[in-house]
Amino acid sequence: MKNYWKKIAASLGGLLLAGSALFAAPDSYPYKAVTTVGMITDVVKNIAGDKAQVEGIIGEGIDPHLYKPTRKDVVAMSRADIVFYSGLMLEGKMADVLIRVARKGKPVYAVTEEILESEDYVMTDEADHYDPHVWMDVDGWIMATHVIAESLEEYDPENADFYAANAEAYIEKLEELDAYATEVIGSIPENQRYLVTAHDAFNYMGRAYGIEVKGIQGISTESEAGVRDIENLVDFLVDNQIPAVFVETSVSDKNVRALVEGAKARGHDLQIGGSLFSDAMGPEGSYEGTYIGMIDHNATTISRALGGEAPQGGMNGKLSNSR
Template identity: 40%
Template structure:
């Protein structure tokens, strides 16, 4: 009952803030106020918008979007935004109710997953959308999302359309370079060693695009807990396949992977923890891993280095 009351307090607060926003006239010279959900989207929109927009990201480094709950401050930011960019495909499951309340109001919401052809998405029984939402791990999808975001920003702020187009073009060029670099790095890893074991199944699009067999201990959503049987079965798989290393994720507690490592050792085998991968969130702001392109390069170098 208490949770329900708190939820409605948040919604009522948001409606009040929204009403106040409508009463105030927006300065025509003011920057576009943009709110993003995940760190990947904050980086993307920041690259396209540059100094012409103000970007506020709700989630920081190491934050798990699957479990993220909006605070009163978050709801206020969302309802005061000119445009809200989110991933979609129920990645931000706890925010769906807030987005629904925003429909029909003077806040434009953009699900960047709408840029991707549904026929190319990986199916998932764990999400209400029935699709794996970790689409940023396919660079070609990210390019489509970039072009889509450019158009949405142009619609919201026509006076800066040329700037958005130019920044989008530069960013797309950096993604082309990233794709080429990643493929060259992965070529150095024999196909039989391309088995990626992580805390949860965030890397299926990566595996599909770059030829890795991907196995996650917790499934697609971190809301799903791994049981003893899951650990035992995966331990058996790793031993049979002679997998050299397994990986923890920055946004997921490492205890599940450590339990997996302990299970393998109890069977008389060894597997190392190959490093920390960035899956549902980027690294700290101001670091190489704090950008989408830097995160991708770091992940691939870590994976290939540990599995070689």
């Protein structure tokens, strides 16, 4: 199965690179950059600055695994000067549109291109499907940031130094965020360092920051959790006296609440520790609506709910929705 998805990714990548090789540099500013998920939108805004007008397609609380592009989205991508998408099959239902745009000679970039080339970094599930949630590991998203910066430099070489300087400044902030997540998640007592959520969006975070992750659904929210899956997780939570589980802003909370009820029936007071951002960021214009705010919120909320030590306002004292 993994080889099948590799062939799909290689075919798509070949077409996109072929299209990108034909593009011309911008002849006016700001040029129009279109992005898929909010995590990419935020990075592009930070690096492109006033050189680009950045439009994100998939907004707050929307699940990219299930998202089907609208006519408006197709028009936006067709009229864009440059397009960024995640890759690793996150936007599987948008593949046809991305290929169509690339065939018109527009620059279209997968921000996980460098990550995919690092065979030992990319995670997969039991069926060997790629796990696309690399933004949950800040170090992984730094690799994506490098790709975005290099892509903008390639597209607009006249302003290459501008993009490089912006990327350097932004990556310094990401390194601070990475250190903060390491510290606060590391403060959770070892016997409570288990992150249970609606779906497997947090495996890169688990590997990076030393917390075991258990999702009710698989990597994609297209999968369905069975009754036995719920029962097995309830057994685990009760046996290990885990204090909290978490819902996600872009995924139904039905299964997580079933865990709480199941644990209650077994005499264990299991709490919902808060709502985490998984496949989408917070409201536009809010701190949590930035990539840094998203990860700050997640790390702070997880730590505080599982018995760790983290300031209520998070790394920068800006959080509004932390537990």
